[in-house]
Amino acid sequence: MALQLYLDLNSQPCRSVYIFAKKNNIAFEFKPVSLAEGQQYTEEFEKVNLLKRVPALKDGDFTMAESVAILKYLAGKYKTPDHWYPANLQQRARVDEYLAWQHTTIRFHGSRLYMFKGLLPLLSGEPIPTDKMDEAVSDLQTSIRLFEDKFLQDRPFIAGREVSLADLVAIVELMQPLGVGFDPFKDRPKLCSWRDRVEAALGKELLDEAHEKMMKRSGSLSNLDVNSPALQRFAIGLKKTYMSWRLSPSGCKSTC
Amino acid sequence: MALQYYGDLNSQPCRSVYIFLKKNNIPFEFKEVRLFMGEQYSEQFQKLNPLRKVPVIKDGDFVLSESVSILKYLAGKYQTPDHWYPGDLQRRARVNEYLDWQHSGLRPQASRVFLLKGMVPFISGSPGPSAGAMEAVEELTQSVEKFHQKFLQDKPYVAGADISLADLVAIVELMQPLGGGHDPLDGSAPLTAWRERVKKAIGRELFDEVHGPVLNTQQSLESISQKQPELLDAMKKMLFKGGK
Numbered sequence: 001m002a003l004q005l006y007l008d009l010n011s012q013p014c015r016s017v018y019i020f021a022k023k024n025n026i027a028f029e030f031k032p033v034s035l036a037e038g039q040q041y042t043e044e045f046e047k048v049n050l051l052k053r054v055p056a057l058k059d060g061d062f063t064m065a066e067s068v069a070i071l072k073y074l075a076g077k078y079k080t081p082d083h084w085y086p087a088n089l090q091q092r093a094r095v096d097e098y099l100a101w102q103h104t105t106i107r108f109h110g111s112r113l114y115m116f117k118g119l120l121p122l123l124s125g126e127p128i129p130t131d132k133m134d135e136a137v138s139d140l141q142t143s144i145r146l147f148e149d150k151f152l153q154d155r156p157f158i159a160g161r162e163v164s165l166a167d168l169v170a171i172v173e174l175m176q177p178l179g180v181g182f183d184p185f186k187d188r189p190k191l192c193s194w195r196d197r198v199e200a201a202l203g204k205e206l207l208d209e210a211h212e213k214m215m216k217r218s219g220s221l222s223n224l225d226v227n228s229p230a231l232q233r234f235a236i237g238l239k240k241t242y243m244s245w246r247l248s249p250s251g252c253k254s255t256c
Numbered sequence: 257m258a259l260q261y262y263g264d265l266n267s268q269p270c271r272s273v274y275i276f277l278k279k280n281n282i283p284f285e286f287k288e289v290r291l292f293m294g295e296q297y298s299e300q301f302q303k304l305n306p307l308r309k310v311p312v313i314k315d316g317d318f319v320l321s322e323s324v325s326i327l328k329y330l331a332g333k334y335q336t337p338d339h340w341y342p343g344d345l346q347r348r349a350r351v352n353e354y355l356d357w358q359h360s361g362l363r364p365q366a367s368r369v370f371l372l373k374g375m376v377p378f379i380s381g382s383p384g385p386s387a388g389a390m391e392a393v394e395e396l397t398q399s400v401e402k403f404h405q406k407f408l409q410d411k412p413y414v415a416g417a418d419i420s421l422a423d424l425v426a427i428v429e430l431m432q433p434l435g436g437g438h439d440p441l442d443g444s445a446p447l448t449a450w451r452e453r454v455k456k457a458i459g460r461e462l463f464d465e466v467h468g469p470v471l472n473t474q475q476s477l478e479s480i481s482q483k484q485p486e487l488l489d490a491m492k493k494m495l496f497k498g499g500k
Contacts, residue, residue, distance in 0.1 A: 050402075050405055050406040051357070051402065051406055062346050062349075064349050064350070064353050065353055065357070065406075066352070066353045066356040066357055067356075068352070068356045069349055069352035069353040069355075069356050070349075072348075072349070072352055073345060073346075073348075073349040073352070076345045076348070077345055089329060089332045089333055090318050090329075092328075092329075092332070093318075093320050093325050093326075093328070093329040096322070096324065096325035096328055096329070097320060097321060097322045097325040099325075099356075100322040100323075100324040100325050100355075100359065101307070101321075101322050103356070103359035103360050104359055104360055104364070108360065146306070146307060149306055150306045150307055240395075244388075244391070247364060
């Protein structure tokens with residue numbers, strides 16, 4: 001049986017897995033899981049991923065979750081070109097370092113802003129409080145500054161001269177706020193140059209194709225049935241993740 | 257020059273790296289960065305790591321942060337026993353799956369309980385449960401449940417028959433709330449059995465030595481409040497910076 005990838009391309013970690021598989025000509029069966037329709041909550045999907053999240057992978061009897069782990073599994077199994085996840089220990093460590101750091105910074109703050117400007121106020125029926133919105137913008141800006149200063153510096157790509165899993169995971173996260181009209185690349189020439197290089201390395205057509213759904217959806221959020229049980233359940237999770245406390249991008253891991 | 261390791265054993269990710277170094281007899285120079293004293297904000301440390309966080313290792317000219325990537329680097333460089341980070345793709349994937357999930361799935365929740373029950377009451381000067389402590393404990397309980405149902409299941413360890421980086425990273429996080437008097441595994445026989453298994457695999461002496469500071473959090477804070485009260489003020493500013 002072919003490799004199965006359970007994906008919703010509205011989701012950033014699904015896009016990195018999709019792009020990687022396509023770019024490396026890895027044959028797979030695309031199993032759509034529509035988050036807006038609550039398909040992640042079905043009994044059938046729970047058998048693939050108990051955490052009820054996408055992306056998920058099924059390779060024969062072997063199932064797994066977590067996009068970063070999936071990418072490394074695919075790189076190893078399909079022996080993709082070395083630059084994606086270098087065998088050289090120090091170069092690999094640079095990739096791992098970014099992939100670890102980004103979970104609670106670029107990913108968290110990009111997602112939060114995306115939800116605050118789009119789905120969450122629609123689902124809850126209430127606007128996001130101004131102080132929370134300001135904090136969300138400011139935290140993302142701080143994360144981006146740290147990304148440029150520490151992870152990119154004056155290198156063409158995060159690990160050095162070639163694109164790697166780190167750049168792939170970064171770009172899909174930084175594209176997300178564009179879907180709600182917030183441009184993280186604005187007034188950041190270094191970040192723009194990096195984005196252009198990553199786009200050239202991945203292929204503009206593939207990058208655009210992967211992002212088409214998310215960019216279109218964000219323009220048609222009002223078409224969603226906001227009172228559906230699936231979306232309301234999703235909203236509870238969103239509120240818990242993004243409203244209850246702050247993951248500060250600098251200094252303390254979590255503040256009160 | 258020996259490997260340099262910058263850390264503070266009050267911090268969970270510092271402990272996993274320290275345990276791994278010691279357990280595998282990797283020679284290193286311990287450069288303490290005392291978090292309660294704000295040493296991570298010094299100009300010198302900032303030059304080393306602009307993110308101003310621990311742990312950090314310095315291997316010749318190569319500087320690396322993020323405990324999970326440090327552990328993988330050390331496993332590769334010092335060719336530690338396979339069970340820590342298996343060569344087998346699917347077993348390695350099990351370890352990676354946990355290491356990725358825990359960043360947002362367990363670590364923040366455990367840290368928050370430690371902060372709200374272990375540090376805030378003391379630093380704010382109002383003893384007793386702080387606002388949000390109950391919700392924090394509930395969130396942590398749910399995280400622990402997911403750890404059990406998805407990652408450990410009924411296996412002896414996360415990756416199967418042997419201890420790996422996944423168990424090491426999990427255990428140091430699950431010890432942190434004890435510094436605030438809360439045992440996240442209390443009431444779960446399978447999870448307390450897993451904890452005992454992991455302690456034994458690491459070596460009780462090493463495990464207890466490393467966890468001394470966090471288990472003595474209250475005493476450390478008391479001592480600071482008596483000898484260097486200005487530090488408590490600094491901690492207050494740091495903890496409540498931009499918060500609610």
